[in-house]
Amino acid sequence: MDGLRTVVLIAATLATGLMAGVFGIYAVAIMPGLRTTDDRTFIGAYQAIDRAIVNPLFLATFLGALILSIAAALLNLGGAGRSVLLWVAAAALLYLSAVVITFAVHLPLNDALKAAGAPAELADPAAVREAFAEARWVAWNIVRTVTSTAAFACLGWALVLWGRAQAAG
Incomplete structure (x- = not known):
């Protein structure tokens, strides 16, 4: 049982850390870079990024971080x-908030932007970009970056405590 606890805790930590990095790179590079582009370029680039990120590896990591964190809590x-x-449960709740934000804020905005159509065919790309609510997307992404990073820190500390418990016991 201890081996399973260890593996699940390590996997939860890695998956959560990867997701904190994904959210973080959007906060510090992708969205600031896109912000400087014209409307058609923004829409086309964002649509391409959004299509590319929806893949099995991303989805497994995104959902796996939550599932593994919950499993680690249950196993402990x-x-x-x-x-x-306590640390693993806190991590699961923090990461759950990032998942809820993604489903409540980011996915609807992303889907609406994708549904707008090809940028070259848009009559009013400025209106499409404005409807995307870029500032709202960015603000909530910062929140999920912070919550997932805090979840990663909680899991990291849980690993330290677990290691100490294994060494002592």
């Missing part, structure tokens, strides 16, 4: 896992 409900339970 008793016994030697008690020392890490």
Whole structure:
């Protein structure tokens, strides 16, 4: 059982760290870079990025971080896992907030931008970009960057505590 707890906790930490990095790169590079482009370029580039990110590896990591965090919490409900339970549960809740934000804010905005059509065929690309609510997208992305990074930190600390418990026991 301890081996399973260890593997799941490590996997949850890695997946959550990867997702914190994905959200972070949008915050520090992708969206600031796109912000400087004209409307048609913004729409076309964003549509291409959004189409590319919806792939099995991304989806497995995005959902896996949550599933693995919850599994790590459940596996640590008793016994030697008690020392890490609070940290793992906090991580699961923090990362859950990033998932909820993604479904509530980002996916509807992304889908609306994709549904607008090909940038070259848009009569009013400025209106399409404005409807995308870029500032709202960016602000909520910063929130999910912070929550997923905090979840990663909680899982990292849980790993330290788990290692100490294994060494002592």
